[in-house]
Amino acid sequence: MEKKLEDYINGLDVPEEKLDDAIYSGFQKAKREKARLKGKKWWLSVAFVAVLVLGFFTSIRVSPAFANYVAEIPGMEKIVELIRxxxxxxxxxxxxxYERIGISEKKNGIEVVIDGVIADENGLVLFYTINSDEKQTEIMMDNVVLKNADGKEAEHYSLTYGGPHYSEKGEKSFNGAIEYFFPEKPLLDRELQLEIEIRGENYxxxxxxxxxxKVKKTYPxxxxxxxxxxxxxxxxxxxYPLRVAVHVKMDPKNTKKLLELEDLRLVDENGEAWTKIKxxxxxxxxxxxxxxxxLQSNYFKEPKELYLTLNKIQAVDKDYANVIVDFEKGExxxxxxxxxIRDIELSQHHIRFDFYSAEEFPYQLISEAKDVNGRYIDIESTSWEGYQDGHxxxxxxxxxxxxxxNPISLKLSYFPEWIQGEAKIRIK
Structure with missing residues (x-):
């Protein structure tokens, strides 16, 4: 399959400047993706580059009815490109x-359009377009807030929105999505207020x-x-229509800390798979x-059989599930x-280190930090520079x-060590 894909890609005539633009845009998004995470600890995927690049090499296989549906709604093809x-x-x-909204506001030559929404009990995804009177090489949202009709900000949610939108040659229109999820209680408010800030202007x-x-389906x-x-x-x-939530518990007697169920997926009787959110x-x-x-949702499918499968897990020995750093000595x-983890450098406000892996490891390593007395230290930002020669x-x-x-403990959320096997559970 890899060989066939390689032969196929090599045979495509893709303009080099278009590909370069996509790759650079992907790196920028991976380094500067904004996320507002409140109420719980979350994992956020950062493997954007491959998704953007492969978008040039894949096509959407849809029914004729769906193709007609997309063609009849202005701008829908751009939304499909975002979620393909x-x-x-x-x-x-x-x-x-999908519910069309189509409201807009324009300030200082920048128009923001809320095109539509996909919503379920667990959250909502809002699709937007930013239009500019002048060509822009980079534009981004600086703040996003969702309130109910009474003006009270939403609580216990996760929020992700991409940025910055980048174009090497400059564009007048950009598309994106704002994703809110509410894991603790259903989204009940139907009257909402969305506030966005761009270049100091509030929309x-x-x-x-x-x-x-649509009502959720639960499989015990x-x-x-x-x-x-x-x-x-x-x-x-x-x-849910937007995703599948799989609830798991690790045996406390395990000798390893299981960090990531890397290839957890739903599979039907025909082998069709719904993998993790990318x-x-x-x-x-x-x-x-x-x-x-x-996981990606199979809500609108009705398979005769449905299995939950797992083969590969990121795992480290429990004794090494945290990185301990002496910030006074820099060791x-x-x-x-x-x-x-090598060549560590510390200052009052950051830790910098060189991370070695035989292959690129597109995961955020550290999820939390605390001192020797158990006091939590706010992680204000995480950034990384491109993988080169293993580093x-x-x-x-x-x-x-x-x-x-001193010292401080950095909790690992991901790490390039694995255990492997075969696990398959029938749930339908």
Missing amino acids: HDKGMMTAIENDY SFPLSLKSDI INQTVTIEGQKIHILDATV DGVTGSEISDNERIYY ILKQPRGNR TNIRIGLSNLSSYT
Whole structure:
């Protein structure tokens, strides 16, 4: 399959400047993706570059009815391009589960249009267009706030929105999506207020959602799988139109810290698979051993059989699940075997280190920081420079290290060590 794909790509006539523009845009988005995460700990996917590049090499296989539907709605083809990597959103649109909004506001030559929304009990995805009177090489949102009709900001949510929008040659129109998810309670408000800031100007949009919300489907599972002696208990899977939430617990007796169920997926009787969310929030943490993983949704499919499968897990020995740093001496006291974290540099407000991996590892390594007394340290930002010769330069912004007690502990959320096996559970 890899050989066939390689031959196919090599045979395509893709303008080099277009490809370069996409790659650079992907790197910029990966380095500067904005996320506002409140209420719980979250995992956010950063593997954007491959999605953008492969978009030039793939086509949308849809029914004639869907093609006609897209053609009849102005701008819909741009929305489809945004979500073509997400089978759940694609089938939601194919099943007419998309609500047009079409409201706009213009200030100082910059117009923002809220095109439409896909909403369910768990969250909503708002699609927008930014139009400019002048060509722009870069434009981005600086702030996004969602309020109810009473003006109260939403609580206990995750929010992701891409940025900056980049064009090497300059464009007058850009498209994107704003994704809100509410894991703790259903989205009940149908009258909302969306506020966006661009270049110091505030844009405000009253949103009145009219379409009916599809009710979630829950599959009780309560089964345990074992991979290389490590046990994972699968409690249930809840299917929403936008995504599937798989609730899992790790056995506290496991000898390894299971960081990421890397290829968790739903598979039907024909082998069709719904994989993990590729762009956005991929999971949330309930406790140290209990998590929710998010998959693309099969809500609008009705397979005769449905399986949950798993083969590959990122895992480290529990004794090495945290990186311990002496910030006074600038030394790494403890890390997983292999000496992957090197050449550490510290200041009052950041930690910078060189991360080694044999292949590019497009995951955010650190999820939290705390001092020796257990006081949490705010992680204000994370950035990284491109992978080259096995090395990635990573910088983590921390608030006022001198006010904490040395040493500090950095909790690993991802790491390039794996266990592998075969696990398959029938849930339908």
